[in-house]
Amino acid sequence: MLRTILASSRYIMIVPVIGTFLGSMALILYEAMALYASFIDTIRDGTVSAKAVKIFAVGIVEAVDVFLIAIAVYIISIGLYSLFIDDKLPLPKWLEVHNLEDLKGNLVSVVIAVLAVLFLREVVAWDGTSAIAAFGAGMALVIGALTFFLIKNNARR
Template sequence: MLRRILASSRYIMIVPVVATFLGSVALILYVAIVLSASAIDTVRAGSVSATSVKTSAVGIIEAVDVFLIAIAVYIISIGLYSLFIDDKLPLPKWLEVHNLEDLKGNLVSVVIAVLAVLFLREAVVWDGTRDIAAFGGALALVVAALTLFLMKNTDRRQ
């Protein structure tokens, strides 16, 4: 009886799977609406200037950042589902998750992309008053550490 209960307990993972999936969808829809509204406002305003272009570019970069976060949350959802519920889920090779290390690797890859977008956003709005080199250096250290994690993780699986 205990064995059956423990075997069935894996289905409790439906809660984080559904929650992360819904969170990902909500982020994607929200940002799509914000981008659409921003584009409509820009067209309505009719102003074409270097400042408005820069503002639009920053808005798009921020949207890409949120989309990448939504993708990370989606990867977590799919990964948890395939790890705990159904490992026969048809997925592209790069999204296949066989253990928690694979899930962490996919997540870390998206985090690196998010950090790159974060730096790009800061570089676009840089006005010369802040120390962007220190910010870039700090991000580079984090990316290097995450890349080292990915390399060690890959070595461990081979």
């Protein structure tokens, strides 16, 4: 009896699967609407200047950042579903999750991309007054540590 209960308890993971899936879809839809509104506002303003282009570019980079976060949440949703509910889900090879290490590796890879986009956003918006080199060095350390984690994680396999 306990064996049956424990075997069935894995289905409780449907709660975080659905939650992360819905969260990912909400982020994607919201940011798509925000990007569309930004595009319409830019056209409506009709301002063509270096500053206007820079503002629009920062908006696009910020949208990419949110989309990447949504992708990370989606990968978590798919990974949890594959690990706990159905491991026969047809997925591309790079998205297949066979254990928790695979899920962590996929997530860390997306986090590295998010951090790179975050730094790009700061560079594009940089006005020359802040210490962007220190920010970049900090980001480089974090990305380096995450890359080291990925390398060590892959070496163990």
